[in-house]
Amino acid sequence: MAQGLNKYVKYGLVLLLSIGLILFTQEIKLIKNPEGTPITWTTIGGLLVLWLFSFIGILISGLVKKIPVKIVQDFPVLGWVSITSLVFCLMSDTFIHLIQGVDFLSITTPILTFAGISVADRLVDLRKTSWKVAIVAVFVFSGMYVGSAILAQIGLHLSGQ
Incomplete structure (x- = not known):
């Protein structure tokens, strides 16, 4: 049980690092282009919402691994995160408003960095x-x-x- 909990703490910290990189990227982008999306409390709230959606998707993915249906077990984590985001954003416009405070290009830079690292790890x-x-x-x-x-x-x- 402690091993499984430890795994989710690690996932949460990696997601927190990702959120920090997104915030850093958005700040650097503002230095280069002051007319870009400013960093406000809405931005911080949007990043926390993105962290929450990602973490819930990871939790769901871990839980459905115990279901004896192969299709559900093999469903990717990104799919669970997307479904979680979709359901929550359909439930309340607040989530959409918060996420709009995060610059889209600031999100893509860390994602591409992580993708590059994962590919480099498998050269x-x-x-x-x-x-x-x-x-x-x-x-x-x-x-x-x-x-x-x-x-x-x-x-x-x-x-x-």
Whole structure:
């Protein structure tokens, strides 16, 4: 029991570190662009709400691992966090108002950093994959870029711009 509790304390602290990095990133962005989203008590509240949603999603993910249904057990943590966020934001506009105080680009920077660290931690596994994976990745990234550009152009055209 103590081992499981210890794991969740560690998750909570990692999420707290992430929140700190988001706040730091938003402050640095304000130095470079003073017209950006200012840091207010709403920002702090929004970060705490994001921490809470993430932690609840992690708890749900841990709890459903005990359910003997494979689909539920294999459902990713990100999915549980998203569902938790969606349910709470549908219940109250307060959560949405608080989260709007957090700059979106300030959130993406730490997330991409953590993703890079997790990939760098598995470089040995990455080297074992075939070189063909790199070719597929280039086509996937290019296709996503072109597809996004086409959708954006359609959106601009429909809005009359």
